[in-house]
Amino acid sequence: xxxxxxxxxxxxxxxxxxxxxxxxxxxxxxxxxxxxxxxxxxxxxxxxxxxxxxxxxxxxxxxxxxxxxxxxxxxxxxxxxxxxxxxxxxxxxxxxxxxxxxxxxxxxxxxxxxxxxxxxxxxxxxxxxxxxxxxxxxxxxxxxxxxxxxxxxxxxxxxxxxxxxxxxxxxxxxxxxxxxxxxxxxxxxxxxxxxxxxxxxxxxxxxxxxxxxxxxxxxxxxxxxxxxxxxxxxxxxxxxxxxxxxxxxxxxxxxxxxxxxxxxxxxxxxxxxxxxxxxxxxxxxxxxxxxxxxxxxxxxxxxxxxxxxxxxxxxxxxxxxxxxxxxxxxxxxxxxxxxxxxxxxxxxxxxxxxxxxxxxxxxxxxxxxxxxxxxxxxxxxxxxxxxxxxxxxxxxxxxxxxxxxxxxxxxxxxxxxxxxxxxxxxxxxxxxxxxxxxxxxxxxxxxxxxxxxxxxxxxxxxxxxxxxxxxxxxxxxxxx
Amino acid sequence: xxxxxxxxxxxxxxxxxxxxxxxxxxxxxxxxxxxxxxxxxxxxxxxxxxxxxxxxxxxxxxxxxxxxxxxxxxxxxxxxxxxxxxxxxxxxxxxxxxxxxxxxxxxxxxxxxxxxxxxxxxxxxxxxxxxxxxxxxxxxxxxxxxxxxxxxxxxxxxxxxxxxxxxxxxxxxxxxxxxxxxxxxxxxxxxxxxxxxxxxxxxxxxxxxxxxxxxxxxxxxxxxxxxxxxxxxxxxxxxxxxxxxxxxxxxxxxxxxxxxxxxxxxxxxxxxxxxxxxxxxxxxxxxxxxxxxxxxxxxxxxxxxxxxxxxxxxxxxxxxxxxxxxxxxxxxxxxxxxxxxxxxxxxxxxxxxxxxxxxxxxxxxxxxxxxxxxxxxxxxxxxxxxxxxxxxxxxxxxxxxxxxxxxxxxxxxxxxxxxxxxxxxxxxxxxxxxxxxxxxxxxxxxxxxxxxxxxxxxxxxxxxxxxxxxxxxxxxxxxxxxxxxxxxxxxxxxxxxxxxxx
Numbered sequence: 001x002x003x004x005x006x007x008x009x010x011x012x013x014x015x016x017x018x019x020x021x022x023x024x025x026x027x028x029x030x031x032x033x034x035x036x037x038x039x040x041x042x043x044x045x046x047x048x049x050x051x052x053x054x055x056x057x058x059x060x061x062x063x064x065x066x067x068x069x070x071x072x073x074x075x076x077x078x079x080x081x082x083x084x085x086x087x088x089x090x091x092x093x094x095x096x097x098x099x100x101x102x103x104x105x106x107x108x109x110x111x112x113x114x115x116x117x118x119x120x121x122x123x124x125x126x127x128x129x130x131x132x133x134x135x136x137x138x139x140x141x142x143x144x145x146x147x148x149x150x151x152x153x154x155x156x157x158x159x160x161x162x163x164x165x166x167x168x169x170x171x172x173x174x175x176x177x178x179x180x181x182x183x184x185x186x187x188x189x190x191x192x193x194x195x196x197x198x199x200x201x202x203x204x205x206x207x208x209x210x211x212x213x214x215x216x217x218x219x220x221x222x223x224x225x226x227x228x229x230x231x232x233x234x235x236x237x238x239x240x241x242x243x244x245x246x247x248x249x250x251x252x253x254x255x256x257x258x259x260x261x262x263x264x265x266x267x268x269x270x271x272x273x274x275x276x277x278x279x280x281x282x283x284x285x286x287x288x289x290x291x292x293x294x295x296x297x298x299x300x301x302x303x304x305x306x307x308x309x310x311x312x313x314x315x316x317x318x319x320x321x322x323x324x325x326x327x328x329x330x331x332x333x334x335x336x337x338x339x340x341x342x343x344x345x346x347x348x349x350x351x352x353x354x355x356x357x358x359x360x361x362x363x364x365x366x367x368x369x370x371x372x373x374x375x376x377x378x379x380x381x382x383x384x385x386x387x388x389x390x391x392x393x394x395x396x397x398x399x400x401x402x403x404x405x406x407x408x409x410x411x412x413x414x415x416x417x418x419x420x421x422x423x424x425x426x427x428x429x430x431x432x433x434x435x436x437x438x439x440x441x442x443x444x445x446x447x448x449x450x451x452x453x454x455x456x457x458x459x460x461x462x463x464x465x466x467x468x469x470x471x472x473x474x475x476x477x478x479x480x
Numbered sequence: 481x482x483x484x485x486x487x488x489x490x491x492x493x494x495x496x497x498x499x500x501x502x503x504x505x506x507x508x509x510x511x512x513x514x515x516x517x518x519x520x521x522x523x524x525x526x527x528x529x530x531x532x533x534x535x536x537x538x539x540x541x542x543x544x545x546x547x548x549x550x551x552x553x554x555x556x557x558x559x560x561x562x563x564x565x566x567x568x569x570x571x572x573x574x575x576x577x578x579x580x581x582x583x584x585x586x587x588x589x590x591x592x593x594x595x596x597x598x599x600x601x602x603x604x605x606x607x608x609x610x611x612x613x614x615x616x617x618x619x620x621x622x623x624x625x626x627x628x629x630x631x632x633x634x635x636x637x638x639x640x641x642x643x644x645x646x647x648x649x650x651x652x653x654x655x656x657x658x659x660x661x662x663x664x665x666x667x668x669x670x671x672x673x674x675x676x677x678x679x680x681x682x683x684x685x686x687x688x689x690x691x692x693x694x695x696x697x698x699x700x701x702x703x704x705x706x707x708x709x710x711x712x713x714x715x716x717x718x719x720x721x722x723x724x725x726x727x728x729x730x731x732x733x734x735x736x737x738x739x740x741x742x743x744x745x746x747x748x749x750x751x752x753x754x755x756x757x758x759x760x761x762x763x764x765x766x767x768x769x770x771x772x773x774x775x776x777x778x779x780x781x782x783x784x785x786x787x788x789x790x791x792x793x794x795x796x797x798x799x800x801x802x803x804x805x806x807x808x809x810x811x812x813x814x815x816x817x818x819x820x821x822x823x824x825x826x827x828x829x830x831x832x833x834x835x836x837x838x839x840x841x842x843x844x845x846x847x848x849x850x851x852x853x854x855x856x857x858x859x860x861x862x863x864x865x866x867x868x869x870x871x872x873x874x875x876x877x878x879x880x881x882x883x884x885x886x887x888x889x890x891x892x893x894x895x896x897x898x899x900x901x902x903x904x905x906x907x908x909x910x911x912x913x914x915x916x917x918x919x920x921x922x923x924x925x926x927x928x929x930x931x932x933x934x935x936x937x938x939x940x941x942x943x944x945x946x947x948x949x950x951x952x953x954x955x956x957x958x959x960x961x962x963x964x965x966x967x968x969x970x971x972x973x974x975x976x977x978x979x980x981x982x
Contacts, residue, residue, distance in 0.1 A: 363589075363592075363633075367592075378625060383621055383622070383624065383625060383651075384617065384618040384621045384622050385618050385622045389618075389621070393614075393658065393662070396658070396659065396662055397662045397665065397666070400659070400662050400663055400666050401666055405659075405663070408659055408662065409656075409659060412655040412656060412658065412659050415651075415655055416648065416651055416652050416655060419647070419648055419651055420644070420648060423628070423644055423647055423648070424644075426628075426632075427632060427640055427643075427644065430629060430632055430633055431632040431633060431639065431640050431643075466549070467548065467549040467550060467551070470549060470551055470552070471550065471551050474551050479551070
């Protein structure tokens, strides 16, 4: 029987469900003139949820509903950053949506449901819960991608996303059923106890492979990356930002839950598979990104490569590696919000600012946002002293500690390849002359300007002061 | 304050970049004066290094160490020995001259130019005093960003190609160094350079790490055959960028060799000395010939930089040969000392050469030798300085260019007369390409009507050239203080060479 205690453990989640439902109702009954308030209400809702997560942080791991739900430090950190990224998306989205007359309540409700999915997913203690959280997240995401229904590109992206997503969910579910067949349990903790080398390895490994497909799809690791470029390009930029930030945190959480807390003993099997995925992602992501002319599509391929780097941390299969991968996920989320944020800040009605050529000469027209974009690009490329460098450094270290020097070397080689297209963006902004019809003035929306600036400067500040964040990540995996 | 002298030197110019940027494009003069103010302040602070650093005691002094990342045992650790002090002084002096040199030359986005210079200055000082490998790496790599912007925004027509090549080339080398450092951290659990120096490593490990380090630093120096980015970067860079690049940034490569290759992988270094010596000789002889046929002045001086830096690498690795092979520690010291003096001297001479070319370029907007001729008729004062620096560039006794090269040649004679023979070739080739350029640019009849209209150097340019000239001559006539400043540090380095780690 669920007790009050169970409910208290899930308080932030229950609160978000209630708030999302109320927002939906409010949207239906509000007069159009008052709709603008929805934006601020949604932000407050998320900030309160963040506060509840932080304030209610347990000292030790707490479980609820018969181990279905686990609240531990790792999940708390991921939740906090997922919520904050969503807040950023909301702030950046408002002028963008208003300009395009797409400012609708559904956007906020769906976003909140999606982030709720993230929270359930990263706290899952049971395979069913993993699936539930994942579906809540992805179904909301499909709808969000399709929200811009007049655009054929968006519809195409949504259909592709949906079909491939459904396929991968099926794979994941199939894998879960195999694992259940081999071990007779769905709880991750029991799974960890039973899923050892001895217990019917063939069936287990068979299930593991299918689950890995689901994880790789969610991360967007090659060769399961096909949906990423189309979705990134086709979705409206705020939705892309969400998929590139909060959703990636969720993907890391899911990978960690399934692979470590569930099938940790099978790491000799999944390590090499992840290594292959990592190399493929770094190679395909970085090489294909070079030839892109669409900025959002280029960032999509860059995501693929970054997920390859994130996998380097997971390959380590130890607490240090997980901490490195989590650090990577957080850093990637923060960097991508800056990059997409600048795109939104420069976009205006009828102008998406999504071609790289649109940024030509940005330094002359909007030096501040050119600088923010440059910070994001150098950070994504992994140039010190920016945040992204330390993330890369940690995952490379994790690969070396796992005695996979070759993997670290591959990571290094593809970092050089990747450098080119990030520098190309900087080149376009700083060295080229402005053109007619390119990005000229940035959004006048003050909250967005301020928050985006802070977001961008954070990449520099965290490049110097990254110790505490790393400390939290490591602490959450039980190392000092 | 005195406990944080090095930190102050690093952060003063970097923080100074903020008000310079805030001055904005509307007030270029404010940006110029602010930049000059911070450069001068940094220089004044760097002068305090001289009384603070006890050159008789040697070793790492002015130590600052603060835990940066507790969970990884990474420290914000700074310290300086005589070599660092000399290089930091070089950096702060060049910093002032570059700002003065760019005064009227940089008319667009002046504030961004000055801010980039200030940031670059702080980062370069950081490289010269970091004693934590990760911190070193951060400074080492971060330098690329302002330089990338400097070349790309204010450079010549092919600037985009040049600056991308510069960035990617350098990044390529250093990322493998990062892997090597991570491997060392994996073994030692720390990035502290002193601990790494005493870390036992097998020969195979040393060899791989040696090549990772060598690639990173050889690209930076640059050594043959990875020097191809340098002529492009120099030709396209604005004058100030070229000066900083040649005068200070190249030294980061050889400085890195001293701090990383020598103490951490001495056995591999000794084993592969022949490789570096051969590459250095190729740089000195072959690149000298390459310089001879250039028709672009900047390219010519860029190639001559490669040749002169060949002396630095030669001096460093000759010391290996002498200390390990013959056990001749005194000659090893001589070679090392020569390399150090050459580093500082080349900083001044190449900086001055690029400034001279900048002065001509500002007037005629061409760097091709054939467009000039007879310059001495209209610019006598400029001609005076140009000839002086040209003499220093070919190593005339009495100028700083002579001292270092002479010491290196002398030391290499002890190691192997053949090496000395090839190294001494530079005196002929160097004189060849430099003096031939002087002849074609300065002497003879004026055949280009635009040359006839050129005005002699103004007060600002005179100041910059006079400063370079004073330093070049002072170092040539009286190198004693510089040698003494670095003496005990060099001795310690040479002693380290003899230690086997296997």
